[in-house]
Amino acid sequence: MYFSKSLIPILKNNPSEAKIKSHKLMLRTGMIKQSSAGIYSWLPLGFKIMKKIEKIVREEQDSIGAQELLMPTIQSADIWKESGRYNDYGDEMLRIKDRQNREMLYGPTNEELITDIFKSSIKSYKSLPQLVYHIQWKFRDELRPRFGVMRCREFYMKDAYSFDLSDEDATFSYNKFFLSYLRTFKRLGLSAIPMAADTGPIGGNLSHEFVIIAETGESKVYTDKRILSLDFQDIKPEQKSLSDLRLNFDQYYAVTDEKFNQEEFDKKVKNENKLQTKGIEVGHIFYFGDKYSKSMDASVDYNGKKSYAKMGSYGIGVSRLVGALIEANYDDEKEIMKWPTSVVPYQCAIIPLIDKKDKSNLEKAEKIYKILDSYNIDTIIDDTEESIGSKTKKFNMIGIPNQIILGKKSTETEIEFKQFDNQTKTLKLNKVIDIIRKDLIN
Ligand code: ATP
Ligand code: MG
Numbered sequence: 001m002y003f004s005k006s007l008i009p010i011l012k013n014n015p016s017e018a019k020i021k022s023h024k025l026m027l028r029t030g031m032i033k034q035s036s037a038g039i040y041s042w043l044p045l046g047f048k049i050m051k052k053i054e055k056i057v058r059e060e061q062d063s064i065g066a067q068e069l070l071m072p073t074i075q076s077a078d079i080w081k082e083s084g085r086y087n088d089y090g091d092e093m094l095r096i097k098d099r100q101n102r103e104m105l106y107g108p109t110n111e112e113l114i115t116d117i118f119k120s121s122i123k124s125y126k127s128l129p130q131l132v133y134h135i136q137w138k139f140r141d142e143l144r145p146r147f148g149v150m151r152c153r154e155f156y157m158k159d160a161y162s163f164d165l166s167d168e169d170a171t172f173s174y175n176k177f178f179l180s181y182l183r184t185f186k187r188l189g190l191s192a193i194p195m196a197a198d199t200g201p202i203g204g205n206l207s208h209e210f211v212i213i214a215e216t217g218e219s220k221v222y223t224d225k226r227i228l229s230l231d232f233q234d235i236k237p238e239q240k241s242l243s244d245l246r247l248n249f250d251q252y253y254a255v256t257d258e259k260f261n262q263e264e265f266d267k268k269v270k271n272e273n274k275l276q277t278k279g280i281e282v283g284h285i286f287y288f289g290d291k292y293s294k295s296m297d298a299s300v301d302y303n304g305k306k307s308y309a310k311m312g313s314y315g316i317g318v319s320r321l322v323g324a325l326i327e328a329n330y331d332d333e334k335e336i337m338k339w340p341t342s343v344v345p346y347q348c349a350i351i352p353l354i355d356k357k358d359k360s361n362l363e364k365a366e367k368i369y370k371i372l373d374s375y376n377i378d379t380i381i382d383d384t385e386e387s388i389g390s391k392t393k394k395f396n397m398i399g400i401p402n403q404i405i406l407g408k409k410s411t412e413t414e415i416e417f418k419q420f421d422n423q424t425k426t427l428k429l430n431k432v433i434d435i436i437r438k439d440l441i442n
Helices: 021-028 044-062 077-083 111-121 167-187 225-229 239-250 262-268 291-295 318-329 360-374 388-398 429-441
Strands: 032-036 039-042 074-076 094-097 103-106 130-139 154-164 192-196 206-213 219-224 254-256 274-289 299-302 305-308 310-317 348-352 379-381 402-406 414-419 425-428
Touching: 021 032, 021 318, 039 044, 044 130, 044 154, 044 167, 044 318, 074 077, 077 103, 077 111, 077 291, 111 154, 111 291, 111 310, 130 167, 154 167, 154 318, 167 192, 167 206, 167 239, 167 274, 167 310, 192 219, 192 274, 206 219, 206 318, 219 225, 225 274, 274 291, 274 318, 291 310, 310 318, 348 360, 348 388, 360 379, 360 402, 360 429, 388 402, 402 429, 414 429, 425 429
Parallel strands: 192 254, 348 379, 348 402
Antiparallel strands: 032 039, 074 103, 094 103, 130 154, 154 310, 192 206, 206 274, 219 254, 219 274, 274 310, 299 305, 402 414, 414 425
16 A cells, blocks of 8 residues: 555644544544544544454454354334333434334434344244344533543444343353453553443443543543452353353452542552542443343243343444544653554555665565565555654554665665664564564464
């Protein structure tokens, strides 16, 4: 990809309307463009990063046996009337009428729609458990959309649903998602803390919010910091090991302001283990039993008896995660963004010094590009006439970890190579490829 042909509109300065790091960087580097309050277009750079996050989210859902499907964004109001939530949901729901004057809405979440699908498709307890998910746009008419993609009105969410026969089976499903969330956030290089949460308008009795620590987060966080070093890498998704895993996490105090109680905090956590900070909610899981299956009459046959499905729902804010990764990893003083390797938009930038009369560096860049491409190293060539300094500054900000500089000092066999603001080294191309590939494997 040539930079001059890319749709990456970089701004010279930080936009004044942005208050937090992620919003600033996303506008500055042209990842997103606001189309109206709380509604954004995702331009190629931002979209590329979000797709990589989505891929990780998807792989971790698949790995616990959840089946992917896709439900529409527009739903009929009828199913929401059946569940009783049509009125309860309030002004956050965008209500629409079609040309036949039928009441429709843009889905803020999908419990009703998935229950309706379940009801017409699954008849016997033998087909349980059912774990399903989709990754789809949601709309919530938030009272105060702000902070760019962190709290917007239209956002991209992975939402999953589980259907089981008994509370015990349903808890097993819940715990599978619990583990898949820990793994997902870990792969994104984030330490997400599962916190006991209120269940809110979705209802129910068992719920965790997954919160990452960030100064700019909207939630206040009170936790025992030992929870941050718990290990879960080798946990097998079996009933006993999963319930032990959750117990292990649940024994540590970890709540947001909604559930905070000073006395309890003082009693349960020694001063030296106390961590009181702010965080960003990146995921939320709920168990709510037969709340929707009963009101919508979604049951299975269990030895001749009617049994309402026990349900849970599990959300991850895929678009919010782009912002959360920036909040966690962007050094806004040095203007350097460090993405986890799994989501970097390009692994390498080739930065030739371009002279109007002398195109030899650009030709060299094109040759190197072909070689990197043969190693599947996703690369961008900056063929603009900006100075080397301003080019490297730009790629530091976008977060391209490896930069090959073709300037006065590079020869046929040796090139200048730099990782972010580290010292520039003169190396052979083979060595540079080794370094980049090693990074890709780790
Ligand atoms: P919040 O408390 O932040 O409003 P929520 O409890 O309403 O979140 P859920 O209904 O559980 O959120 O949605 C699942 C996930 O979707 C959240 O954990 C969050 O990451 C993301 N999300 C929710 N609302 C928004 C929004 N307005 N903009 C971007 N992402 C959102
Ligand atoms: Mg909300």
